[in-house]
Amino acid sequence: MAKIVTLTFNPCIDKNTTIPSLAPEKKLRCSSPVFEPGGGGINVARVIKCLGGDSLAIFPSGAHTGSFLQQLMKREGLSFIAVETAAYTRENLIVFDESTRLQYRFGMPGNKITDQECRTLLDAVENAEADYIVASGSLLPGMPVDIVRNVAQIAKAKGAKLVMDTSGEALRMALDVGVYLLKPNLGELSSLVGQEEVSHETVDHLAREIIGRGQCEMVVVSLGAQGAKMITKDEVFHVIAPLVIGVSTLGAGDSLVAGMTLALSQKKPLKEVLQFGVACGTAATLSQGSELCRAEDVKRLFKIITGN
Structure with a gap:
């Protein structure tokens, strides 16, 4: 079985709650919060676990919130390595307004990380042991932009x-080394x-420019409701x-990446890899808050996509 490692540069704790109605200058009565571990690579690891796969999640973790994040990871049965940091791990707030069926996402900034902590993370x-490494999400303040290039060199x-x-610039530096799969949006x-703007019609040509430069082997462009192109x-x-x-788009991109990585590790044909990824990304939109996708939704949507 291929080994998958996920790397989260800027992890978080997602706190999910609902309110009857959003209104200013009023005390809003929230439902009991639901806490879930979050951040790009952690979300990928959660989805892989949900789909019956295994991975190792690596991420920085600091102070009391970092300890709580690790508890949440253990609760979900996830394998992980938490690199201790002096600064605390951030928390995000996701609020669902029941009257409008709209979701509000309050993303907090991460806290500064030291050079030594970055080095420990890379170590x-x-x-x-890894056959696939998934590096996902934004960087923490203080992280050198070449950290992603270092990850590419390690891989x-x-x-x-x-x-x-x-x-951003971190991605460009990684592409100078070369990656296997790149997943940008438009x-x-x-x-x-x-270019200022990319259309659906020009995606193929532009992606092949990147491939032709030897910067990656494949590009998967997420297109929202239009699915994705490989x-x-x-x-x-x-x-x-x-x-x-859909209820929420939170985690849809991470679910797409998770589904594709798991299918790649199982040596599925490339078309099926993309089909499974899109099924996972679409399934994530059916879940409220930061729940991500459910295996039964993925299975049903995959059947619709493949016609089987």
């Missing part, structure tokens, strides 16, 4: 396939290729998401 990745030295879901792709040197697959009445 944990370097020492872990290359280990012979591991690096799945990258981040953005906005992130336009930034990578230096572009390799020789093939293009477009899988349209099934029509559903």
